[in-house]
Structures are given as C-alpha cells and as structure tokens.
Amino acid sequence: MISPSRYDVVAVGLNAVDVLVRLPEKVRPDxxxxxxxxxxxxxAPMGTGSSAVAMLGYSTAFVARLGRNTVSEISIDQFKKYGVxxxxxxxxxNSRPALALVEIDPKTAARTVFVNLDDYGFLQQQDIPVEVIRAAKVLMVDSYDxxxxxxxxxxxxxxxxxxxLDFESGDTERLRRLLALGTDVILPLECGRQLSGETDPAKVLRELAKLTSGQLVVTDGVHGSWALTPNEVIHQPSLPVAVKIDSTGCGDAYHAGYVAGLLEGWPLHVRMEFGTWLAAQVISQVGxxxxLPQRKNLSHLSAPLSPALTQHLAQLSQQS
Ligand SMILES: Nc1ncnc2c1ncn2[C@@H]1O[C@H](COP(=O)(O)OP(=O)(O)OP(=O)(O)O)[C@@H](O)[C@H]1O
Ligand SMILES: [Mg+2]
Structure with missing residues (x-):
C-alpha cells in the first residue's frame, strides 16, 4: 500500500526526450x-519543470505512460538523474515519450523544435493517482494531454x-474552462492572448480574471512577466544574461521557481523573481x-537580486 502523502509536488503533462543541437554559425546543406x-x-514543460523542482530538494513525482523501449528508458533515466x-x-x-528535435540558433539562443508524438503514451483516467494528488502540496499540469x-x-x-497551470496552446474554449480549476495560472503571453482576445499584458490578465479566481501571471521571454494583484498589475523584468546559449526550458524553469516559492510560502513578487532567476540560469547552457541548480547552491548568488529573495534563498540553502 502506497502512502498517499509521499510527494510535495506531482506533475501531469507532456513528457519528451529532446535531441538538441547548437547549430554551427554556417550550416551547409547536404x-x-x-x-x-x-x-x-x-x-517538455512538465518534464523539465518537475526536474527543476526536484533539483531544488522537493519530493516530486511525474505521472506518465511509458513502455519498454529505448526512448522510454532514456526518459526514466533522466527523471532519476534529476531526482524525480x-x-x-x-x-x-507500446507507449513512449514524445521525441523532440531542437535546433538552437547560435546567434540568438532561440530554438526551433520539431515534435513527434507517434505512440505517445497518453494517460488514461485510471493512471491518475487521485489520492496522491490530493495529499500533495502542488499539482503541476500543462495543456498537451x-x-x-x-x-x-x-x-x-x-x-x-x-x-x-502552464498552458501553451490548445482548444481555446476548453482551456478557458479549465482556468477555473487553477489556483496559480502562469501562461506565456501568447497563450494569454489566445484565451483572452486582448493584446496588452495588463488587459490580458484582467480579462482572464473573469475566468478564474486563481493567481494569474503571464510571461513574455526577455520582456519579463506580469501578475495581477487585487490593486494593480506588477511587472518582473527578466534578468540580464551575459552569455545566452539556449532558451530551451526558460518557461519551465520559471514555473518551477514559482512553485518552489509557493511551497516556501513566499510572497508573489518573490516567487516571480525566483522563477525569473531560475530561467536565467537555464539559458546559459544547451538543454x-x-x-538546473540544487538548493545548496542558492546562497551567495552573484545576480543582482532583491534583498527579500536574497534572504529567502539564504534561509532555503541552509535547509539543504
Ligand atoms: N531571452 C531571455 N533572457 C532572459 N530571460 C528570459 C529569456 N527568455 C525567457 N526568459 C525568462 O523566462 C521567463 C519565461 O519565458 P517565456 O515567456 O519565454 O516562457 P515560455 O514561452 O513558456 O517558454 P518555454 O518555451 O521555455 O516554455 C520570462 O518571463 C523571463 O523571465
Ligand atoms: Mg512554456
């Protein structure tokens, strides 16, 4: 009998194995x-997001349907490597994860992704560990299954x-309906625009607030992120990154940092700042x-962080 209160965090969402290549400055065809x-x-958003949370020291589990084939074994090895x-x-x-080919532009760090979902292990209702979720502190989900x-x-x-909730794309009406089930809804601005019909981040947030009582945040790459509070819309700028190599996983890391802050009971602006810092780490290397940092590496960071986050991280790193 499995104890239902095993995990701080349970992730349900897309699972992928990425093959990443940073392209040479000049690519000669053939x-x-x-x-x-x-x-x-x-x-994948939840695959990497859950890995980031686990690396920070929270007990984290991923729900997926995987077979006995090479790609599935790589996926499982990867989860184990990062503590999920x-x-x-x-x-x-017969199931396997998504396969993703990721080409990274050496000049801009932007990545182009090709995804194949043949034989993808879409979950069945009986796969959902209801009691484990109900006993967890945070459930992380995306919009791919x-x-x-x-x-x-x-x-x-x-x-x-x-x-x-980390929704990137999908059926608009269904996504709009599911927003009501989120306590924390963190969307890339593009998806926020799709779901709200608005363009400006503040208007997007205010329109989406008609659909959910959850905390709303939208992110927009280098432009940073915005959150709706009862009184105003707050903006968290992105952090300057000296050497940008690969933007794969920035959004996933942002969500993970936010979730870590939720688990610690940090205020909204500190959760956003930590997500931003974590995203800025990820961009410095391929993949x-x-x-992804471990909790013990969180003291004495060189980035210019607010006194509040600096203090919270110093306390957190001492608990490692
Ligand atoms: N080029 C960048 N430089 C600095 N920070 C970045 C950059 N891109 C993203 N970030 C940080 O990561 C956060 C989330 O990024 P973004 O809005 O691109 O998420 P996303 O669209 O979900 O991306 P992903 O495809 O990685 O899931 C941003 O709010 C910002 O703090
Ligand atoms: Mg994302």
Missing part, C-alpha cells in the same frame, strides 16, 4: 558537420493541493535541464 554541442536530454520519482509512471509496452490535465485538476478540487 554536408556533415562535426559539432560540439549535441546532446540527448529529457524535456518514477513510481507513478505506468508501464505500457488535456484529458489527463482535466482528470488531475478535478482530482485536486476540494483538497489543499494547489494547482499550477533545459543542464544548468
């Missing part, structure tokens, strides 16, 4: 290029478990998970 920065790594528990993964011979997302969100309703 030739071979020797490259230094080419790697295989677990990816794999015992909520359901085995199903919306049936699973909805079952998991429904499972959390009426329990103390907070629900963090969304390569630069």
């Amino acid at each position: 030739t071979k290029h020797m490259v230094k920065e080419l790697l295989i790594q677990g990816g 528990a794999v015992d909520l993964i359901v085995r199903d011979e 919306l049936d699973a997302t909805e079952w998991a969100l429904q499972a959390a309703q009426g329990s103390p478990c907070r629900t963090m 969304g998970r390569t630069a």
